[in-house]
Amino acid sequence: MSFLSVKNVYKSYGDNLVLERLNLNVERGEFISMVGASGCGKSTFLNMLLGKEALSKGEIFLEGKSLSQEPDAERGIVFQKYSVFPHLTVLQNIMIADEFSQAPLLGWTFGATKKNIKQKALDFISIVGLTAAIHKYPNELSGGMQQRLAIAQALMKSPKILLLDEPFGALDPGIRADMHELIHDIWQQNNLTIFMVTHDIKEGFELGSRLWVFDKLRHDPQAPNAYGAQVTFDLPLTTKKHKKIAQETLEESSQNV
Amino acid sequence: MKRLMNLTPSKPLSIFLSLLPFVLVFFLYGSLSNARLAENPNDKLLPSFSQIGSAIDRLAFNEDKRTGKYILWADTQASVLRIAVGVTISAALGLTIGLFTGLIPLARANLSPIITIISLIPPMAILPILFISFGLGELAKVMLIIVGTAPVIIRDIQMRVLQLPSEQLIKALTLGASTWLVALRVVLPQILPSLLSSMRFSLGAAWLFLIAAEAIAAQEGLGYRIFLVRRYMSMDVIFPYVIWITTLAFLMDFSLKRLSQVCFPWYHSNENGK
Numbered sequence A: 001m002s003f004l005s006v007k008n009v010y011k012s013y014g015d016n017l018v019l020e021r022l023n024l025n026v027e028r029g030e031f032i033s034m035v036g037a038s039g040c041g042k043s044t045f046l047n048m049l050l051g052k053e054a055l056s057k058g059e060i061f062l063e064g065k066s067l068s069q070e071p072d073a074e075r076g077i078v079f080q081k082y083s084v085f086p087h088l089t090v091l092q093n094i095m096i097a098d099e100f101s102q103a104p105l106l107g108w109t110f111g112a113t114k115k116n117i118k119q120k121a122l123d124f125i126s127i128v129g130l131t132a133a134i135h136k137y138p139n140e141l142s143g144g145m146q147q148r149l150a151i152a153q154a155l156m157k158s159p160k161i162l163l164l165d166e167p168f169g170a171l172d173p174g175i176r177a178d179m180h181e182l183i184h185d186i187w188q189q190n191n192l193t194i195f196m197v198t199h200d201i202k203e204g205f206e207l208g209s210r211l212w213v214f215d216k217l218r219h220d221p222q223a224p225n226a227y228g229a230q231v232t233f234d235l236p237l238t239t240k241k242h243k244k245i246a247q248e249t250l251e252e253s254s255q256n257v
Numbered sequence B: 001m002k003r004l005m006n007l008t009p010s011k012p013l014s015i016f017l018s019l020l021p022f023v024l025v026f027f028l029y030g031s032l033s034n035a036r037l038a039e040n041p042n043d044k045l046l047p048s049f050s051q052i053g054s055a056i057d058r059l060a061f062n063e064d065k066r067t068g069k070y071i072l073w074a075d076t077q078a079s080v081l082r083i084a085v086g087v088t089i090s091a092a093l094g095l096t097i098g099l100f101t102g103l104i105p106l107a108r109a110n111l112s113p114i115i116t117i118i119s120l121i122p123p124m125a126i127l128p129i130l131f132i133s134f135g136l137g138e139l140a141k142v143m144l145i146i147v148g149t150a151p152v153i154i155r156d157i158q159m160r161v162l163q164l165p166s167e168q169l170i171k172a173l174t175l176g177a178s179t180w181l182v183a184l185r186v187v188l189p190q191i192l193p194s195l196l197s198s199m200r201f202s203l204g205a206a207w208l209f210l211i212a213a214e215a216i217a218a219q220e221g222l223g224y225r226i227f228l229v230r231r232y233m234s235m236d237v238i239f240p241y242v243i244w245i246t247t248l249a250f251l252m253d254f255s256l257k258r259l260s261q262v263c264f265p266w267y268h269s270n271e272n273g274k
Helices: A042-050 A090-102 A111-127 A143-156 A173-190 A201-207 A240-256 B011-039 B049-060 B071-103 B105-120 B123-134 B138-163 B166-174 B179-216 B222-232 B235-263 B265-271
Strands: A004-013 A016-026 A031-036 A057-062 A075-078 A161-165 A193-197 A210-216 A229-236
Touching: A004 A042, A016 A042, A016 A210, A016 A229, A031 A042, A031 A201, A042 A075, A042 A161, A042 A193, A042 A210, A075 A143, A075 B166, A090 A111, A090 A143, A090 B179, A111 A143, A143 A173, A143 B166, A173 A201, A201 A240, A229 A240, B049 B071, B049 B235, B071 B105, B071 B138, B071 B179, B071 B222, B071 B235, B105 B138, B123 B138, B123 B179, B138 B179, B166 B179, B179 B222, B179 B235, B222 B235, B235 B265
Parallel strands: A031 A193, A031 A210, A075 A161, A161 A193
Antiparallel strands: A004 A016, A004 A057, A210 A229
16 A cells, blocks of 8 residues: 555535545655646645645545544645744744643643753754754744744654645745755655645756646536546656656647647 | 925924924913913812912822821722723633634634623623622722723634634644644734733723722722812812823833833834834
8 A cells, every 4th residue: 555545535615626536646755746727726635635624525545544634743734934933933933843742731841851852953953054043033034944944843743744835935036946955855864755736837847756737637618617626647757857758748738728 | 395295203303293282282271271360269170280289299298187098199009909900800811711712613603702792782881780789899890890891802812813824723733732732832922912912902991991980989099089079170189180090091001012022022023113
């Protein structure tokens, strides 16, 4: 059985069918870029992996067990914004991840426990390059630094899968390139399984080991909501040759449209 | 010449402009008072500054012959205690109930409608009920302040909780937090500054209810005093009392604001430069 498998998943809001007949398998260590037009359901799918949205039909299995229908520590998430705590410093923002599990009653740790958590937090802070800013509040950080912080937070719990919801969408191009490098290194070094939604198809190509294109296969002009989107292209991107084939496939299909 | 909306005052000009209305009111009062007293030295409507001064001296710095108390301070102590207890209890209720209903949908469905209805009851209309059920003592006055301000604070806090970005709450859940820990470490610290500002806004209403309750039934208090001396048309007492109440209200408002700035720098950093 695959690490993560999606079995005949549908998602609809009332009469509006968003996603249909999703059957996908993902192995540990894959980096999946999800692209598609606005409203195609790629973010909805990410939210279902996260547990924020319920499945209308079908099931998703993680390591053979049905995925919990509410967000939990199995899955890490980095949103485009608002995913760090504004009232905590950088260090506190990271430490809180372990304080949640180690102090279920008080929420704060003391003494040796706190020291251990702090050491671990400092390690992750140095991985994302925020060591110089540990006592700053998020509003004193740039957009890129806030995203670094959000990534470090998610890494603290060693999640089985890491979900990225347009994580670099609000950043300047130069900073975005740095972030690409950072997330690529983190992915490789930690053998993470990553799902990333992006608007930027180039970004999807650059980072992913596999590309999913969400689109509607069937169209009824009389009832545009009658059919949902599926993964129309599932392309490996592990080698240069793969990337070239993927690029050609996509160009060909867009000519047909 | 720039357009009017682009003209900004320099610092000295700004200070001058802000003081100007106060000075004008002062002199206007002085001249009106002089004019009336010249016509009738026994006029009580606009007492002179020296008359006001002697009233202040009598009430604030001399023991009352009958009770042996300094009246102004005794009144201040009674009123400030009532308002402080009332607003503090309101804030505590507002924080716990508002957080609870804001974060937990089941609690919101359960309590939100009744809180909305209670907040629409005019508190003065149930003052008789409070006097009947809690007697004429301190409890009824404090209860009036609580009834008048707590529902507003509850609703405000609930709204602030609902305004927190859902991304933050989901992030906390993915870091393994329970509902309790989300409330304690993510929601609570972020709404404490809102609680302080909510308290600041409800102080105005609290003073209103306090003075109303004191006017109707009390043995001492700032509101009691001004309504007592109204019988003798003692404007020389009423004016300084009103100014003193205003000063107290300003000090409370100012200290809550400072407290918020000192305790929650991250909350106020967005206000810089605005």
